[in-house]
Amino acid sequence: MAVVTFNDVVNASNQISQYLHKTEVFTSEQADKKTGRCLYFKTENLQKSGSFKARGALNAVLKAKEKNIEINGVVTHSSGNHGQALAWAASVCSLPCYVVVPQTAPAVKKNAILSYGAELVECGLEPTDRYEACEKLEKEKNLEFIPPYDHVDVIAGQGTIGLEFLNQVPKLDAIFIPVSGGGMSAGIAIATKAIKPSIKIFLVTPKGKKLEECLRTGTRPWEGPPQYLDTIADGIRLQQTGYITTPILTDLVEKEVFEMSDEEMIEGMKFIFERMKLVIEAASGAAVAAAFSQKFRDMDNSIKNVGVILCGGNVDIDALPWY
Amino acid sequence: MAVVTFNDVVNASNQISQYLHKTEVFTSEQADKKTGRCLYFKTENLQKSGSFKARGALNAVLKAKEKNIEINGVVTHSSGNHGQALAWAASVCSLPCYVVVPQTAPAVKKNAILSYGAELVECGLEPTDRYEACEKLEKEKNLEFIPPYDHVDVIAGQGTIGLEFLNQVPKLDAIFIPVSGGGMSAGIAIATKAIKPSIKIFLVTPKGKKLEECLRTGTRPWEGPPQYLDTIADGIRLQQTGYITTPILTDLVEKEVFEMSDEEMIEGMKFIFERMKLVIEAASGAAVAAAFSQKFRDMDNSIKNVGVILCGGNVDIDALPWY
Numbered sequence: 001m002a003v004v005t006f007n008d009v010v011n012a013s014n015q016i017s018q019y020l021h022k023t024e025v026f027t028s029e030q031a032d033k034k035t036g037r038c039l040y041f042k043t044e045n046l047q048k049s050g051s052f053k054a055r056g057a058l059n060a061v062l063k064a065k066e067k068n069i070e071i072n073g074v075v076t077h078s079s080g081n082h083g084q085a086l087a088w089a090a091s092v093c094s095l096p097c098y099v100v101v102p103q104t105a106p107a108v109k110k111n112a113i114l115s116y117g118a119e120l121v122e123c124g125l126e127p128t129d130r131y132e133a134c135e136k137l138e139k140e141k142n143l144e145f146i147p148p149y150d151h152v153d154v155i156a157g158q159g160t161i162g163l164e165f166l167n168q169v170p171k172l173d174a175i176f177i178p179v180s181g182g183g184m185s186a187g188i189a190i191a192t193k194a195i196k197p198s199i200k201i202f203l204v205t206p207k208g209k210k211l212e213e214c215l216r217t218g219t220r221p222w223e224g225p226p227q228y229l230d231t232i233a234d235g236i237r238l239q240q241t242g243y244i245t246t247p248i249l250t251d252l253v254e255k256e257v258f259e260m261s262d263e264e265m266i267e268g269m270k271f272i273f274e275r276m277k278l279v280i281e282a283a284s285g286a287a288v289a290a291a292f293s294q295k296f297r298d299m300d301n302s303i304k305n306v307g308v309i310l311c312g313g314n315v316d317i318d319a320l321p322w323y
Numbered sequence: 324m325a326v327v328t329f330n331d332v333v334n335a336s337n338q339i340s341q342y343l344h345k346t347e348v349f350t351s352e353q354a355d356k357k358t359g360r361c362l363y364f365k366t367e368n369l370q371k372s373g374s375f376k377a378r379g380a381l382n383a384v385l386k387a388k389e390k391n392i393e394i395n396g397v398v399t400h401s402s403g404n405h406g407q408a409l410a411w412a413a414s415v416c417s418l419p420c421y422v423v424v425p426q427t428a429p430a431v432k433k434n435a436i437l438s439y440g441a442e443l444v445e446c447g448l449e450p451t452d453r454y455e456a457c458e459k460l461e462k463e464k465n466l467e468f469i470p471p472y473d474h475v476d477v478i479a480g481q482g483t484i485g486l487e488f489l490n491q492v493p494k495l496d497a498i499f500i501p502v503s504g505g506g507m508s509a510g511i512a513i514a515t516k517a518i519k520p521s522i523k524i525f526l527v528t529p530k531g532k533k534l535e536e537c538l539r540t541g542t543r544p545w546e547g548p549p550q551y552l553d554t555i556a557d558g559i560r561l562q563q564t565g566y567i568t569t570p571i572l573t574d575l576v577e578k579e580v581f582e583m584s585d586e587e588m589i590e591g592m593k594f595i596f597e598r599m600k601l602v603i604e605a606a607s608g609a610a611v612a613a614a615f616s617q618k619f620r621d622m623d624n625s626i627k628n629v630g631v632i633l634c635g636g637n638v639d640i641d642a643l644p645w646y
Contacts, residue, residue, distance in 0.1 A: 023348070045600045046599075050600060115353070154619055185640075218382070237566070270640060273602050273640045274602075274640055276369075277368045277373060277601060277602040277603070277636030278600060278601065278602060279596050279597075279600040279601060279602055280597055313600030315644075317593060317596045317597055317645075318645065320640075320643075322640075323646055
């Protein structure tokens with residue numbers, strides 16, 4: 001099985017840091033008063049390309065270039081944050097980038113990808129269409145396929161958030177992380193648990209993901225093909241975590257998963273908009289809501305210093321979810 | 324006439340900096356591409372109390388306490404950023420704070436003031452009502468009245484933005500500043516012109532302020548009592564600049580004033596929300612719009628490095644102006 005080590009994360013950090021923002025950690029007296037704890041917000045919404053995905057994408061592109069100097073470019077299927085991040089990362093590396101998106105993808109997302117200089121390739125609406133289109137391009141043009149999460153270099157890249165965060169706030173007792181495929185949470189868990197084994201990694205998801213069942217049983221509880229969850233948080237709507245990421249999570253993170261409703265995510269978003277003057281997307285709002293939740297309030301008070309990953313800020317400001 | 328010196332600004336900086344954020348300067352490749360210049364955004368929306376007003380208010384409260392150790396508290400009339408800032412500043416100094424607001428002030432603004440521990444005093448709707456209520460409280464309770472802009476200690480406090488900004492970006496050729504009563508622009512002009520006489524200070528206002536006429540003629544073109552302009556930018560809706568601030572501006576700033584429409588301010592706001600993931604109010608959007616304007620595009624290309632003051636982020640997120 002492919003494994004990602006602490007050393008991979010350190011190497012990723014050495015490779016990518018010069019191109020990325022060392023995102024600030026924000027605090028809020030109001031948030032601390034609300035929770036009775038000390039909260040630290042890692043502002044990956046202010047990262048290049050508007051989300052943490054820039055880290056993993058850039059690490060994967062640099063590694064791909066290192067392994068194959070004749071590479072003609074990179075390709076992925078994602079109309080979301082990974083698509084934008086890969087387009088940005090490829091432009092940093094002066095490589096062509098192709099992003100396969102369904103014909104129905106919203107114009108705002110397509111434009112964001114185009115603005116980083118990538119080429120859009122439209123495909124049909126069936127889930128299998130995107131994989132086929134991707135594979136076809138990969139072979140035809142001799143491209144490297146960079147998947148959004150289930151890839152060792154992507155996971156190592158996302159892990160640099162954990163390195164940075166513990167360096168900025170060494171006293172962190174726990175971190176709340178929104179989870180879709182699990183690339184970011186696996187990377188952060190590897191990085192932070194190696195430095196500070198006592199740290200608790202709490203995963204945050206929309207309703208219906210069955211991730212707690214997965215973590216507690218060590219099996220994949222999902223049946224049939226990958227599904228999307230019914231949630232406003234398009235950044236974390238995948239139901240299943242990956243084949244590389246899941247065993248890492250099962251091994252390293254807390255078994256209690258924080259499942260958040262749309263209403264709770266919106267409350268989390270609004271708090272950050274109003275109090276911190278930051279634009280965040282619903283997946284970030286989910287992590288805020290988890291840190292504010294009754295479930296966490298009922299947990300051990302010795303968990304004093306709490307990190308919250310504001311994973312991205314790519315929300316359509318003409319369609320904010322509370323309007 | 325009361326005059327504010329560079330030294331006053333330096334003293335203010337020494338007094339207040341420990342309580343305030345040294346706000347970051349953001350850049351944007353997209354903004355630079357759009358303008359053909361290098362833009363630097365000073366994020367006072369991330370300042371304590373959500374706007375630059377925290378600087379002047381805190382300096383004035385500290386000075387008031389220094390002059391009169393027996394002071395019983397401070398008072399002002401402002402349901403906007405100055406009211407919130409004074410409430411915050413008084414709480415830092417452990418002094419009571421009274422804020423006079425009209426009965427009709429929106430709940431969101433009243434709650435913000437209350438959340439910093441100030442006491443609200445409601446008054447009638449006539450402009451004179453607030454002055455009378457303020458004066459009455461001042462005498463009854465032995466309070467110091469801290470006006471929003473026409474006050475030397477307030478101006479000196481706002482000037483610390485200029486000190487900080489030139490320290491962060493010494494190569495600045497010009498700065499765009501939104502203007503209401505003129506406290507911030509006067510302070511920044513005093514600070515930056517003393518360090519770098521070649522720097523150009525451009526003022527930004529809503530339509531109908533007649534500020535360019537004022538600057539060009541050196542007279543006050545406004546007739547009758549103070550009026551509010553018809554604009555979405557509640558932070559800069561005063562028509563007249565102050566009696567202390569106006570001569571400072573006439574002396575130090577460029578004569579060309581940038582008058583922005585509501586539509587232009589909204590465009591400026593949306594750019595910052597979408598590209599920088601920051602929540603800003605319409606007054607900040609006005610400064611962004613001025614830097615993006617055709618009027619500035621037509622100006623001397625030697626003005627290369629351009630500062631833009633994002634003066635505040637106190638916007639009602641349930642009523643964003645583009646909805």
